[in-house]
Amino acid sequence: MYLPVKATIATLVVLLLITLSLTRLAPPGDPASEKTTKQQSSMIQKISPQPALTITYKPIHSPDDIEALTPPLIKPVAYTRVSTLAALEVSTKKQKFFDMILPAVLISKQRLLAKRIKLAEINAMPTPDEKAQAWLQKQFKLYKAKDTTQLKSKLADHPTSIILAQAALETGWGTSRFFLEGNNIFGVWSFSAKEPRMRASQTREGKPIYVKRYSSLIEAVDDYFVTIARGGPYRQFRKARSQTRDALELIKYLNYYSEIGDEYVQRLRSIITRNKMLRFDSYQLQTADAI
Template sequence: MLLKYRAAIVAVATLFLCILIVFFYYSQQKDEPLPPMTVKEKKARFIALILPAVDTVYAKLQMRYEDIKTMIDNGQSHDRIEKLKEEYKVTSDEALLTALKPHPKSIAIAQAAMESSWATSRFFRKANNVFGVWSFNEDEPRIAALQKRGDKTIWVKKYSTIEEAVFDYYRTLGRGRAFSEFRQLNATTDDPLALVTKLDQYSEKGSEYGEELADIIEYNNFDRFDEH
């Protein structure tokens, strides 16, 4: 009897969360202000929106990494390898594997929380821009920030889906010159708390950025989402 009662509570709670997410989604599409939320509700909504995309992208990237590693280990040459080297701006097999290895999901989730204010920011709601990625290409989909730097307009990328934003984020860290130390360390460890110390170039906060990410990961136990 007790088990049935608990199961009923879980079912009702799950249904309520689903209804809440649908409501928030349509509010976002209509550009309406979000209703008041408790911290717990905000975080639950964030995880429900972001985690599926991170899980999907990470699984695809991990599979790609393993496929390419197998080809390289077996001494195979393939057009796919050469195209990826060009895309990730590397020349050696070792550098390619370093670029392709996806970093822990806990870091992606923590950065998404910081950069999107737990999926409540205007950039996220209007452009699915989870990671605050700027745009410097006027031909790509983008939106303008409300604030300027002097007389200069700041543009951020607009994505069709959250999954697209997550993939672009992983790609940026995989090939950006500013994140070479991050990639080198990621090739040797899966410790998110060590890795975030190498993300000081991601934000104007510098070293404080990594410290804040570490706090978010630890406080919210985001490392539970990592592959072991």
């Protein structure tokens, strides 16, 4: 899938640039301009469908249920229940952790890509229809975006190595209670009693703390991306990821993700480098076309 997706994105960018240039050349309201724009939009819709992706959902009752990775194309498996890895030897535990988390990360990133492509299609429309407008309003609300330019930035992703390192740090390599009981990979808090959640053992200023429960690891990663997109403390991180894909450069903008600040960044750096996690940045999902 790696080459087709990159080719799709590259082609899409070219077509959008052509659309913008033709729109600038023709005067506003010019029928020829409107016709050209519609033709470009139609072309984009034809070249942007996502490769077929069949996700396998399954629970983990023991580490033996975790499917081994087959790089560089990773089978799309969604685990709905996890099992502790605490009893495993360190190197085995880490590999099982990657096997378990990586598919969910790649599936979630694929979903973001699909949203970015849809946004590009809508931006190419002379006048977005009612369905397109409804989709936009839903995304604006979810990601706290004011317009399509801001939404585009919030729909971006970042290197897989960063996400895996955060997952390892937040879950203690898959051993935390939040992870084992609620599929909560990133320690995301809950502020609403209306959503599935669990109570933490500690309190904050005498008040109970709750964290979210998720139905699968994919849902947890999806929510992680929303958290990064919405949070004010991650504004500099979002800006930086639009300028570089260097994981070790980007992590220094995640100092607000944890109360330990710069120490959190140093721990992420150590996890990434010691476990040679930059290799995961080139891994892609296996699609039906690649099977």
